[in-house]
Amino acid sequence: MKIFARHRAATLAALLAATALSVPAFAFQEAPMLAEQVAAGALPPVDERLPAQPSVVQALEVGQYGGTWHRAFKGPGDRWGPTKLMEERVLKYTAAPDGSVVLTPAYIESYSVNADSTEFTFTLLEGLKWSDGHPVTTEDVAFWYNDIYNNTEITPSHETYLAPGGEPLEVEIADDRTFTVKFKKPYVYFLNILAQDSTATSASLDRPSFIQPAHYLKKFNNHYASDEELAALAKEYQVEKWTDLWGSKGKVTAWWFNEDLPVITAWKVKGGVDGDKVTMVRNPYYWAVDQEGNQLPYIDVIEHRLFEAQDAFNLMIVQGQIDMQQRYVSANDFTFYKENEEKGGYTVKNSLSANVFSLVPNLTVEDEGLRALYENADVRKALSVAIDRDTINELAFSGLGEPRSVSPISGSPYFDAELETHWAEYDPEAANALLDAAGLTERDSAGYRLRPDGKRFTIVVENRDDSLNNVLELVADNYRDIGVELLARLIDRTQWDDNRKNNNFQMQLVPWDRLSIVPADPRTMMGSDFFANEYFTWYRTGGESGIEPPADHAIRKVWADWDRAASAGSLEEADAATNDMIAEFVRNGWVIGLVGEVATPTIVKTNFHNLQEGLVEDNITRGIGIARTQQMWIGDR
Secondary structure (H helix, E strand, C coil), X not given: CCCCCCHHHHHHCCCCCCCCCCCCCCCCECCHHHXXXXXXXCCCXXXXXXXXXXXXXCCCCCCCCCCEEXXXXXXXXXXXXXXXXXXXXXXXXXXCCCCCEEEEECCEEEEEECCCCCEEEEEECCCCECCCCCECCHHHHHHHHHHHHCCCCXXXXXXXXXXXXXXXXXXXXXXXXXXXXXXXXXXXXXXXXXXXXXXXXXXXXXXXXCCCXXXXXXHHCCCCCCHHXXXXXXXXXXXXXXXXXXXXXXXXXXXXXXXXXXCCCCEEECCCCCCCEEEXXXXXXXXXXXXXXXXXXXXXXXXXXXXXXXXXXXXXXXXCCCCEECCCCCHHHHHHHHHCHXXXXXXXXXXXXXXXXXXXXXXXXXXXHHHHHHCCHHHHHHXXXXXXXXXXXXXXXXXCCEECCCCCCCCCCCCCHHHHCCCCCCCHHXXXXXXXXXXXXXECCCCCEECCCCCECEEEEEECCHHHHHHHXXXXXXXXXXXXXXXXXXXXXXXXXXXXXXXXXXXXXXXECCXXXXXXXXXXXXXXXXXXXXXXXXXXXXXXXXXXXXXXXXXXXXHXXXXXXXXXXXXXXXXXXXXXXXXXXXXXXXXXXXXXXXXXXXXXXXXXXXXXXXXXXXXXXXXXXXXXXXXXXXCCC
């Protein structure tokens, strides 16, 4: 798998610079629907809407304007699917023509890094505009920094990746377009981290780096509005308090709830989420063009239709209702998709998934008896080696993946063949012996083991994807053989997320991602959101909230390794610490990997163009976003 080679060079250089490509001296072209608005006086001409030197996206093939891209989604809890089609970062991961992953400047003219990687300077495109036509300037940077990032009402604590070693970043404004981000210590991974998660987690859903539309959001911010004004806004938007207007679910700052929110993305929502549909329409002020000066995006509209069950989604595919989609296209149904290509008017292309489908125990589960079992390494190993991964791969993933641990995928610079197979062998005899050695020798009348407190050793496993029900059926059979009861529970994405954040689950079935460019987002290995979220919260907040792990808990070693990586003076030193962190995480076996590196099928209609095959599918590369959706087009030529 040839990927990721170039991202490392981006952090090695003492001085980095990237410049928006020069556009040939000819008139810009625009979509017919926008030209009509210009003719009617509703929009300024295209060259007045674009930056002085727009960013150039080298389309795989120069496309044609128009059309509606039909997709499907699972409701409000599925917000990240539509979002990843259109996110913009100051730098983002994109696919090179050979499929490798590269860091690419987006809405900036240039950027540079000082010799010790403590200062990162960015210059916005001249003439960059929000989707309402208002200029984007460093006023929007200052607003993000002063009134969101350093506003404890909106951002009670800083994310670790924006405050390495507990020292928050600082922003210095030079002029209307140039600003510098400073750190107390070297931070060689910062650009990689920006491409994955940006800086605006507390502010929005689309999360552009460093900028938020100050001209629109000030009235919702306590640094500018009175308590009375904010209370009135909370009442108007039907939320409990004004801070509920902010964040990825906020009625104001979540792009798909609020069509009035100015964005810099290629599309923006029209009408919000109406229950069974989300419609996205082109942004007339989008700041990029193709190699011939055609303003992007090519596609006019993206429409998402609601579905609930996998069978309903598969029926949409066969009936030709899906133009291009990867999300929810299940490897389990690969043969079905191939058999119906002609009927549905599509082809099946494959991506390279960085996910490992995994069982994730909750190390801080409220059930103290179960928590003690999870903390026993022999029990964790038994729960892992009891699983027949080869059978799961064949029956649940059409043989398209491989049995493996939760560790960096092959092709990643952090791949380790030994870690890949850690506790991944099928050995039910050893599993039974380990559980016996752990003292779980007593069984009830049904043959299930009893915990030390006398209760049956039962694990409730939550799943949010009905296409994976058979995975848990197979694991339940394996666990029955070692005297452990697995109870599968299918729930929706919103509840699945809430249970994790509220420490209200025993175990979840998770498509564990972020296993490609690990330091771009190390938080999952540090416990965030999954196996030790309460411990990670304690670490992230400096002990102000969450649960403190025992003094000798190995997760403290994981955190210390990342703290070393985040302040290392060179990429080599940082990578060494990152590899130590990865090894500590994998060897403790806190997460039970099942099957990974699945060749993920993607449905592509025959008239849908400019999607490369074989790209890396990972949260770090923003899912299908790595394929540069703004250069995709629909047409018959």
